[in-house]
Amino acid sequence: MSGNSALKRSRVRSAWLFLAPMLVVLAMVAGWPLLRTIYFGFTDANLADLGAMKFIGWDNYLARYDGEWSGLLVDLLWWRSVSNTLWFTLFSVTIETILGFVVALVLNAEFPGRGFVRAAVLVPWAIPTIVSAKMWGWMLHDQFGVINDMLMRVGLIHAPIAWAANSETAMWTVVMVDVWKTTPFMALLILAGLQMLPGDIYEAARIDGINPVKVFFRVTLPLVRPALMVAIIFRALDAMRIFDLIYVLTSNSRDTASMSVYARQQLVDFQEVGIGSAASTLLFLVIGIVTVLAITLGKVRLTAEPA
Amino acid sequence: MAEVELKGIRKSFGKIETIHGVDLLIRDKEFVVFVGPSGCGKSTLLRLIAGLETISGGELTFDGVRVNEAAPKERGIAMVFQSYALYPHMTVYENMAFGLELSKAGKAEIDEKVRKAAAILELTPLLERLPKQLSGGQRQRVAIGRAIVREPRVFLFDEPLSNLDAALRVQTRIEIAKLHQDMGVTMIYVTHDQVEAMTLADKIVVLNAGVVEQAGSPLELYEHPANLFVAGFIGSPQMNFIDTEVQAAGSSSVTVTLPGGEAFTVPVDGTTARKGDRVKLGIRPEHLQVGTEADDGKLAGVIEVVENLGESHFIYLRTATGALVTIRANGISSLTAKTNLSVRIPPEACHVFNSDGNALRRLG
Numbered sequence: 001m002s003g004n005s006a007l008k009r010s011r012v013r014s015a016w017l018f019l020a021p022m023l024v025v026l027a028m029v030a031g032w033p034l035l036r037t038i039y040f041g042f043t044d045a046n047l048a049d050l051g052a053m054k055f056i057g058w059d060n061y062l063a064r065y066d067g068e069w070s071g072l073l074v075d076l077l078w079w080r081s082v083s084n085t086l087w088f089t090l091f092s093v094t095i096e097t098i099l100g101f102v103v104a105l106v107l108n109a110e111f112p113g114r115g116f117v118r119a120a121v122l123v124p125w126a127i128p129t130i131v132s133a134k135m136w137g138w139m140l141h142d143q144f145g146v147i148n149d150m151l152m153r154v155g156l157i158h159a160p161i162a163w164a165a166n167s168e169t170a171m172w173t174v175v176m177v178d179v180w181k182t183t184p185f186m187a188l189l190i191l192a193g194l195q196m197l198p199g200d201i202y203e204a205a206r207i208d209g210i211n212p213v214k215v216f217f218r219v220t221l222p223l224v225r226p227a228l229m230v231a232i233i234f235r236a237l238d239a240m241r242i243f244d245l246i247y248v249l250t251s252n253s254r255d256t257a258s259m260s261v262y263a264r265q266q267l268v269d270f271q272e273v274g275i276g277s278a279a280s281t282l283l284f285l286v287i288g289i290v291t292v293l294a295i296t297l298g299k300v301r302l303t304a305e306p307a
Numbered sequence: 308m309a310e311v312e313l314k315g316i317r318k319s320f321g322k323i324e325t326i327h328g329v330d331l332l333i334r335d336k337e338f339v340v341f342v343g344p345s346g347c348g349k350s351t352l353l354r355l356i357a358g359l360e361t362i363s364g365g366e367l368t369f370d371g372v373r374v375n376e377a378a379p380k381e382r383g384i385a386m387v388f389q390s391y392a393l394y395p396h397m398t399v400y401e402n403m404a405f406g407l408e409l410s411k412a413g414k415a416e417i418d419e420k421v422r423k424a425a426a427i428l429e430l431t432p433l434l435e436r437l438p439k440q441l442s443g444g445q446r447q448r449v450a451i452g453r454a455i456v457r458e459p460r461v462f463l464f465d466e467p468l469s470n471l472d473a474a475l476r477v478q479t480r481i482e483i484a485k486l487h488q489d490m491g492v493t494m495i496y497v498t499h500d501q502v503e504a505m506t507l508a509d510k511i512v513v514l515n516a517g518v519v520e521q522a523g524s525p526l527e528l529y530e531h532p533a534n535l536f537v538a539g540f541i542g543s544p545q546m547n548f549i550d551t552e553v554q555a556a557g558s559s560s561v562t563v564t565l566p567g568g569e570a571f572t573v574p575v576d577g578t579t580a581r582k583g584d585r586v587k588l589g590i591r592p593e594h595l596q597v598g599t600e601a602d603d604g605k606l607a608g609v610i611e612v613v614e615n616l617g618e619s620h621f622i623y624l625r626t627a628t629g630a631l632v633t634i635r636a637n638g639i640s641s642l643t644a645k646t647n648l649s650v651r652i653p654p655e656a657c658h659v660f661n662s663d664g665n666a667l668r669r670l671g
Contacts, residue, residue, distance in 0.1 A: 200392035203359055208406030208457065209380020218405070222396045 034284070040277030047271035060278035072278050080254055081262040082286065087171065088246075088258065089239040092178045097232055099179065100186025107187065108194045118191075125184040133248035136177045140164055167255040174246055174256050178239070186231055193227025194220070229298045236294065240287050259283040309369045309383070309460035309493050310335045311356065317364035318351055318517075325351055327517045328365065333495065333510070338487050340496045342504040343514035343540070349497045350465055352514065356495060357386050357463050369460065385454035386463040389470065391446045393438040393453075399425075400434040403453045417456075424452040427489075428482075444475045451486070464496040468503065480506060501541055505529075513537050535664040538589050544621065546658070547595075547632045549588040549606075556580035559670060561659055563588055565652075566628040571604040573657045576668040580661065589658035592621070592635035596651040597642075604652040606632060610644050624648055 041060055045053035062071040072078050107118055124132065139146050142162035151157045163173045197220065205215045221228075243260035250256040252265055263283060267276030311333040318326040326348050333339045341349040354360045356367065358379035367375050374382050393402050403421045425431045428448040438446055447467060454462060464483070468476045484507055487494050498504055504511050505525045513520040513528065513536070520540075521533040532538035538546045554570055555562040556577035563586060565571045573588070580586070595606070608626040622634040622642060634650055642648065659667045 198390070198392070198395075200388050200390045201394055204386070204388060204392040204394075204453075206359065207357060207379045207384065207386045208453075209378060210406065219394055219396075 037277045037284075038281050040273055041281045042278075043274050045273035045277070047267065047273050050273065053274065056274070060275050061282075072275065072282060077254060077257075078262060078279065078282075081257045081259050084171065084256060085240055085242065085258040085260075085286075088175060088178075088242060088256075089236055092175045092182070092239055093232060093235045095175065095179045096183050096186045096235060097228070099183045100190050100231075101228075103183060103187035104190035104194055107191050121184045121187060123184075124181050125188075127181070129181065129244045130248055132181055133177065133245050136173075136180075137164060137249055140173060164250050165253070167253075170250050170253060170255045174249055177249060178242070178245055181245070182235065182238075186235060189231035189234070190224065190228060193224040193231075196227070197223050229294075233291065233294050233298070237287060237291060240290065241283075259286065310371070311461060311493060311495070312368045312371075313352075313356075313365065314368070315365035316352070316355060316362060316367060318348075318355055318360060319363045324363070325517050326355070326363075329517075329519050331512060331519065331522060333493060336491050336493055338484075338494045338496065338507055338509045339512060340498060340504040340508035340510070341512050341514055342498055342501060343520075345499060346516075347514040348517040349499075349514045351517075353386075353463055353465055353495060353497045356461070357384055358382055383460035384463055385457045385459035385461075386465065387447075387450045387454050387467045389466040391438075391450040391470075393446060393449055395438055398435050398437055399430060399441070399449050399452075402438070402449055403456050406453065406457055420456045420458075421452075424455040427455070427486075428452045443471055444479060447471060447479060448482075451483075455486075455490070459492065462490075462492050462494040464494065466497055466499070468498070468500070476503075483507065501543065505541070511541075513540055515540075531666070531669060532589075532658065533666055535587065535589075535660050535666075538658060538660070538666070542591055544592050544633045544635060546589045546591050547630075548660075549590070549626075549630055549632070550628075551586060551588050553577070553580050553582055553584040553586055555582060556584075561586075561667060563659070565604060565606065566626045566630065567605065567607055569604065571652065571654065573654050573659055574670045575657075575659045575666075576670060577659075580659075580667060585662050586667075587660040589660060590652055590656060592633040594653060594656035595632070595634040595636075596653065597622070597634060597636055597640075597648070599651040603654055605649050606652055607647065607649040608632065610642055610646050610648050612644055613640055613642055615639050622648070624650070 040053075042055055042057060043053040044056050044059075058071075060071060062069065062073045064070070103121060107114065107121065127135075138144065140148075140163040142148060142160045142165070145160070145163075147163070148157070148160040152160065161169060163169050201219060202215065205219060210218075240258075241260055242258045243264065246256050246258050246261055247264070252261060252269070257265070259279065260283065263276050263279040265276075266272045266279055270276075313329050313331040313333075316326060316329045316331075317324060329352060341352060343349045351360065355362050358374075358377060362375050366373055369382060379386075394405065397405060400421055403424060404417050407417045407420065421434075422431070425434055428451060430445070430448055430452055433441060433445060433449075438449065441449065447470075450467070467483070468479055471479060480503060483496075487507075496503075496507060508525055510522060511525055511528050512522045515536050521528060521537045523531075525541075528537060528541045532541060532546075535548070539548075549566065551563040551565070553561060553563055558576060558578050560572050560574050561577035561580055562570050562572045565588075571588075606624065606626060608624040611623045611625050611631070612621075613623075614621040617639070619635060619637050620640040622636075622640060624632045624634060626632060632650075658669065661667065
């Protein structure tokens with residue numbers, strides 16, 4: 001036993017040795033900024049003079065001056081950005097998942113030129129977000145946009161619509177552009193899951209004469225579910241941090257402002273590092289809660305199950 | 308219950324034809340085994356019958372009705388795959404019931420069928436388990452159970468035993484034979500294992516490069532192989548082939564030269580043979596006789612290796628002409644390598660193949 005435990009000690013030692021560089025780097029690039037942001041959230045720091053900040057406790061979150069509540073938790077704009085973000089996440093991820101699944105099923109079939117199509121489908125994903133946001137911004141422009149022009153020629157609309165500025169269409173516009181951009185990513189993740197499925201069970205299903213729709217819902221979907229859930233959670237986390245697309249397409253419009261846009265506005269435009277940091281901290285908490293909920297409710301196993 | 312007939316069945320993948328016109332009649336309740344080396348087209352032929360591949364030419368009928376265009380389900384077949392092809396996320400019960408859910412059968416009827424099949428295959432205690440919790444043999448039985456519950460007209464097996472270990476293979480082979488007796492359905496079975504073919508089949512179909520070399524009962528193939536390929540494929544160890552020349556040929560016998568130079572007369576129909584033809588003399592290892600005085604024909608040579616298997620032994624003999632001849636006999640041999648040996652060739656057990664590889668009809 002003593003030899004055994006000596007071996008174990010040396011293994012534990014080398015494990016820590018190998019882990020140490022990663023832990024140090026993580027602490028520097030993730031841990032420290034996170035802690036500092038949380039700390040800033042409890043100060044009145046201002047971008048103009050960070051040195052003059054002082055600790056003000058929970059005041060950035062909730063405070064009462066002269067009988068009036070103030071702070072993030074009672075800021076309607078903040079809650080608007082939270083609901084914008086969740087709304088955006090729900091719709092974009094749902095549509096991307098459904099379309100991505102369809103694309104993945106098509107790409108999973110054998111047809112000539114499949115390799116080329118697979119590569120072509122990835123193009124929207126490969127374009128930097130800023131570029132595609134600008135591109136769509138122009139295409140959707142109310143005066144010069146090609147989309148308004150086409151819709152008017154076809155006769156679907158009578159007057160140009162300011163897609164990104166109109167409060168009724170702005171959010172849908174953002175969702176649409178995000179779907180265009182991110183569906184290939186979903187499709188690729190789901191395709192990877194589909195390719196893991198054994199082919200013989202589909203032949204068995206054909207022999208049994210089970211109709212393809214039933215095969216999809218009873219065989220394909222349950223088997224690809226683990227890969228699908230991981231893809232959905234990845235996308236949802238990504239969607240909740242959405243910033244660049246919304247900022248470029250619709251600027252600081254309150255109809256579309258996400259939590260990240262709100263935090264940036266406080267931090268940079270208003271120079272309120274304290275409030276911006278508090279908002280970032282809340283953003284972090286919201287994402288954390290949603291992730292935990294998704295993993296628990298979706299019964300997702302993030303580790304591979306032992307064979 | 309169905310009679311399956313293949314008329315000039317062809318299959319091409321792109322420009323490459325892999326099945327070159329197969330004609331075959333499979334009688335109702337017959338157990339037919341397709342056997343052949345890998346790549347001979349036996350699995351493709353089975354998949355054509357199943358409806359998993361489309362037929363490029365010819366006609367396939369079930370009970371006289373053309374089924375070329377029918378979907379697998381309409382043909383009324385069930386198939387057991389080499390890889391079992393079980394649904395990994397469904398329990399044994401669900402795996403067997405899944406194919407029945409679409410039919411009009413009620414829940415109670417499905418339940419009855421599944422439990423009956425499970426009882427036959429001794430799967431009852433395993434019904435709630437997932438495939439990954441089963442051994443290879445159990446998975447194989449589930450795959451068979453899934454086929455049974457469908458009550459097919461024709462049962463198809465695609466190398467069902469090749470993933471099992473030797474002991475389990477023998478046991479499952481017996482179970483399949485018993486299943487055939489009890490169910491009385493037409494079964495078509497693909498294997499590359501000639502022991503499975505010999506033991507299970509009513510009729511063996513030997514395939515080679517997309518062509519039927521011979522179809523017949525196991526003993527017919529063993530005793531009257533139509534050509535060199537079948538003669539070499541059926542029987543283990545392989546039949547010995549000795550290159551020789553015809554000295555004289557008649558309607559009831561052919562006389563050839565043995566490696567030792569002696570004339571040797573074999574009772575086969577030699578009407579198509581001519582003096583001077585290059586032929587092959589075929590003799591199975593188990594028919595060569597060690598220690599018998601030979602006055603009709605003998606082979607002499609030096610023993611290279613003796614393999615004692617306990618219940619039988621193999622002797623590998625190098626003849627004067629350099630050919631290696633295998634001899635198989637019962638019991639344990641006391642012979643040793645590098646000694647001379649002469650064995651008797653019984654003429655009535657010999658085969659003669661002409662230069663095209665076709666057998667001259669045996670009369671013995």
